[in-house]
Amino acid sequence: MTNDSVKLDILKLDAWFGDKQALKGISLRIKPKTVTAVIGPSGCGKSTFIRCINRMHELTPGNKVAGTILLDGADIYNDMDSMDVRRKVGMVFQKPNPFPNMSIADNVVAGLKLIDAADKKELEEMAKENLKAVGLWKEVENDLKKSGASLSGGQQQRLCIARALAMRPEIILMDEPTSALDPASTAKIEELVKALKTETTVIIITHNVQQAARISDMTAFFYLGELIEYDETRSIFESPKSPLTERYITGRFG
Amino acid sequence: MKAKKSSAHYNRQDAIFKSILISASLLVVGLFVALFLMLISGSMPSILGNGFGFLTGTTWDPGKGIYGALPAILTTIATSLLAVALAIPIALGIAIFFTEYAPEKAKFSLTLFIDLLAAIPSVIFGIWGLWVIAPLIKTYVQQPIVASIGFIPIFGGPAYGISLSLASLILAMMVVPIIASLTIEIISRTPVSLKEGMISLGATKWETVKHVSLPFARLGILAAVMLGLGRALGETMAITMIIGNSYMWPFANPSIFAPATSITSKIASEFYEATSAIYVGSLIELSLILLVITLVTNALFRYVIKKTNRGARRQ
Ligand SMILES: Nc1ncnc2c1ncn2[C@@H]1O[C@H](COP(=O)(O)OP(=O)(O)OP(=O)(O)O)[C@@H](O)[C@H]1O
Ligand SMILES: [Mg+2]
Numbered sequence: 001m002t003n004d005s006v007k008l009d010i011l012k013l014d015a016w017f018g019d020k021q022a023l024k025g026i027s028l029r030i031k032p033k034t035v036t037a038v039i040g041p042s043g044c045g046k047s048t049f050i051r052c053i054n055r056m057h058e059l060t061p062g063n064k065v066a067g068t069i070l071l072d073g074a075d076i077y078n079d080m081d082s083m084d085v086r087r088k089v090g091m092v093f094q095k096p097n098p099f100p101n102m103s104i105a106d107n108v109v110a111g112l113k114l115i116d117a118a119d120k121k122e123l124e125e126m127a128k129e130n131l132k133a134v135g136l137w138k139e140v141e142n143d144l145k146k147s148g149a150s151l152s153g154g155q156q157q158r159l160c161i162a163r164a165l166a167m168r169p170e171i172i173l174m175d176e177p178t179s180a181l182d183p184a185s186t187a188k189i190e191e192l193v194k195a196l197k198t199e200t201t202v203i204i205i206t207h208n209v210q211q212a213a214r215i216s217d218m219t220a221f222f223y224l225g226e227l228i229e230y231d232e233t234r235s236i237f238e239s240p241k242s243p244l245t246e247r248y249i250t251g252r253f254g
Numbered sequence: 255m256k257a258k259k260s261s262a263h264y265n266r267q268d269a270i271f272k273s274i275l276i277s278a279s280l281l282v283v284g285l286f287v288a289l290f291l292m293l294i295s296g297s298m299p300s301i302l303g304n305g306f307g308f309l310t311g312t313t314w315d316p317g318k319g320i321y322g323a324l325p326a327i328l329t330t331i332a333t334s335l336l337a338v339a340l341a342i343p344i345a346l347g348i349a350i351f352f353t354e355y356a357p358e359k360a361k362f363s364l365t366l367f368i369d370l371l372a373a374i375p376s377v378i379f380g381i382w383g384l385w386v387i388a389p390l391i392k393t394y395v396q397q398p399i400v401a402s403i404g405f406i407p408i409f410g411g412p413a414y415g416i417s418l419s420l421a422s423l424i425l426a427m428m429v430v431p432i433i434a435s436l437t438i439e440i441i442s443r444t445p446v447s448l449k450e451g452m453i454s455l456g457a458t459k460w461e462t463v464k465h466v467s468l469p470f471a472r473l474g475i476l477a478a479v480m481l482g483l484g485r486a487l488g489e490t491m492a493i494t495m496i497i498g499n500s501y502m503w504p505f506a507n508p509s510i511f512a513p514a515t516s517i518t519s520k521i522a523s524e525f526y527e528a529t530s531a532i533y534v535g536s537l538i539e540l541s542l543i544l545l546v547i548t549l550v551t552n553a554l555f556r557y558v559i560k561k562t563n564r565g566a567r568r569q
Contacts, residue, residue, distance in 0.1 A: 087456035091454040099448060164455075
């Protein structure tokens, strides 16, 4: 049942932390080359949701996942190896996490170095290309040998996006990538997210509903581990079907 | 009025307390200085009588009044370095297994065993080394090596069992728990965010350890190694029992399978026999040398720790 207009097909996804169920029967379809925003109050399961998509949730002993996630028709829990899934589904975290022991250039190609023995020249090219893609090249061109930790927070986050992009992922997951950043850096990353969808599919968690409205095509609203509403961003913001959604996006909610 | 009185009261109490603390600290400093001065004065007969030759001499013959400390100094350094070299891979293996692979249930018993190993009195290691390990490594390790590559002087025969290499092996076992427990501590402080960053790129557990945890823990591991080295340098009981107490190594016989004498084993085994002032002085000077070697190691350790802290703060 491969469908060209479905990148990610999520069916009845449940997730647990030990005995505590954090996701309850989540089903949604994500089209390729779109930006999907995931919104909802704190603790509603947004992070858990995207961490199921790159199989990071299962890393903690005791955590469980049930249901099906199909990436281009392939079941990521049964047909694919977890390492393979993570190479195809990249992730950008809330707090920028460049590897402090690696140079800026090495940070970008850290994932590539794990899979193929590209020569130095090629890796340098890849580093340059991906730094350009996130608009960081001009800023770090002369500091490529410096530690990734030497950059500002916003630069670090773009470096982390470059690191994820270098893997040529099918999907990029972002968990509140701008919540630790200043407005100028946030604006740069928002532009970047919009540009990314020409190449890849983005799923981004945000606490900022205006940000969701600005950058996403689709929006999913989660509440207490359930998917309350999933629709085109415009419909969600103009005519939400659920009163819960309406209360959340109008800010009358925790 | 009342407040003023009570603050004066507290000030007085503070002053008394402070002077107690200061005297306690001064006591420690005083003790160390006194120890050092006493070692120097105790060494005087040797420093004056043997001169600089004490440090370079290779013969130790109290009957003839010849005291050369070089073999003991070299043996102490060699056994300790070799012990640490043997201990590092084992301790790292334990630490990596513990932090990344061991199931929670196994962790408890593993910690218990590491702590137990660290608590074993060294005389027990000595007995075990002498009666159990010495014959075993003589037959199954030393003799085969001598038979195959014995033409290389440091692996030359005959195999004695009790030897420099046995001492290093037993020292390694004493040092492993020190390095392992510190390394576990340090590796488990690797930020989860960094590890997840690497895992999210498709890295295996081992790749995550190699590219994130170990580089993060690098300086801390070095500090742990220094601490282990300090332990190895000062170990006396077990060494005295298993090193062979012969002045052969390294000049008469450079083989690591030959018996040797370390600074500590020399002092421990001869102190009661020493009668003349220069004999006693020579043994005391040996301990002074050991103290200096230990202090240098400790200074290195402190330097590394300082760098580690600075590095950690930068992140
Ligand atoms: N390690 C954990 N152990 C147990 N329960 C957890 C753990 N992490 C999260 N949870 C619970 O799972 C639920 C979902 O958490 P999750 O982190 O996915 O929420 P979130 O929507 O991302 O919240 P936030 O907006 O604060 O990041 C919460 O109720 C939380 O308490
Ligand atoms: Mg979250």
